[in-house]
Amino acid sequence: MDIQSLQTELNDKHPKEILKSIYATGGDIAISFSGAEDVILIDMACKLGIKPRVFTLDTGRLHPETYRFMQTVMDHYQIKINVLVPDPIQLQQFTDTKGLFSFYTDGHKECCDIRKVAPLKKFLAGLSTWVTGQRRDQSSATRHSLNVVESDTHFSGPNKDLIKYNPLCHWSSEQVWTYIQALDVPFNPLHQQGFISIGCEPCTRATLPHQDPREGRWWWEEETLKECGLHAKPPTKP
Numbered sequence: 033m034d035i036q037s038l039q040t041e042l043n044d045k046h047p048k049e050i051l052k053s054i055y056a057t058g059g060d061i062a063i064s065f066s067g068a069e070d071v072i073l074i075d076m077a078c079k080l081g082i083k084p085r086v087f088t089l090d091t092g093r094l095h096p097e098t099y100r101f102m103q104t105v106m107d108h109y110q111i112k113i114n115v116l117v118p119d120p121i122q123l124q125q126f127t128d129t130k131g132l133f134s135f136y137t138d139g140h141k142e143c144c145d146i147r148k149v150a151p152l153k154k155f156l157a158g159l160s161t162w163v164t165g166q167r168r169d170q171s172s173a174t175r176h177s178l179n180v181v182e183s184d185t186h187f188s189g190p191n192k193d194l195i196k197y198n199p200l201c202h203w204s205s206e207q208v209w210t211y212i213q214a215l216d217v218p219f220n221p222l223h224q225q226g227f228i229s230i231g232c233e234p235c236t237r238a239t240l241p242h243q244d245p246r247e248g249r250w251w252w253e254e255e256t257l258k259e260c261g262l263h264a265k266p267p268t269k270p
Contacts, residue, residue: 035183035195042180047199048076050180051163054197055082059160062087065113067230068219069165069200069208071105075217076199078109087114087155091147092123093232101220108218116151123147133234140235140250147232156187156194166198169205170229170246 042050051073054061062085063073077084088102106113126146135143156162168178184196200208205228212219222230226238229249239248 035181038181039179050199051076052080060158061161062159063163067165068212071217072211073163073165074109086111087116089148089151090115090117091232093234095222095233097220097222104218116155118147118151136252153187157189161195163197165200167200167203
C-alpha cells in the first residue's frame with residue numbers, strides 16, 4: 033500500500049468520509065476505544081451503517097466512571113467492546129516485585145508495557161488496520177506530526193504490515209465537543225470535572241483551562257515522555 037498517496041488522498045477529507053474509505057478497503061479493522069474522540073468514530077461508523085469492531089484496554093487501574101462509560105457506549109450503540117486485559121502472571125510478578133505505585137519513582141513505562149502495550153500487541157497481530165481518535169492538538173510535544181494514515185511499524189509483524197488511521201487528526205478540541213453536544217454522543221463524566229485526557233486513575237488528574245491536554249497525565253515526568261507506548265512513532269531516518 034502506498035501510504036503517501038493515501039495520505040494525500042485522505043488528508044483533507046471529513047472524518048466520516050475517511051471512515052467510509054477505510055471500511056471500503058475491507059480487511060480486519062477495529063476501532064480503539066478510550067475517550068471522547070473514539071466515541072465520535074463509533075458514532076460516525078454506526079451512522080454509515082457499519083457495525084464496527086471495537087476494543088479497549090482494561091488495565092485494572094481505571095476510574096470507576098470509565099468502566100461505567102464503557103457499558104454506556106455498548107448500550108447506546110448496541111455494540112460489543114472487546115475488553116483486553118494484561119497477562120495475569122506477568123502482572124502478578126510485576127506487582128509482587130515493585131508494588132502498586134512504582135511508576136511514581138521509576139517512570140510509567142514498565143507498568144504501561146505490561147498493562148497496555150503487551151495486550152495491545154497481541155490483539156493487533158490479528159488485524160490489518162486499526163483506527164484511533166488521536167489528534168494533533170492533544171500534545172504539542174508528542175502528537176504534532178500525526179498523520180491521517182500511517183504505517184504502524186511499531187506493531188507490524190515480520191510478514192504483515194499494520195496500517196493505522198487517525199481520522200480526527202486535524203480536528204480541534206472545540207470541534208470534538210461541538211459534535212458530541214450537537215449529536216448527544218455519550219462521554220465520560222470525568223470530562224465535566226476538569227479531566228481532558230483520561231487514563232489510569234493513579235496517573236491522571238484534572239487540568240486547568242488552556243493547559244496542554246497531556247498535562248494531566250504522568251505529571252511527575254518530562255513532557256516528551258507523556259505517551260504510554262500505544263502510539264510509538266518510528267525513529268526518524270537520517
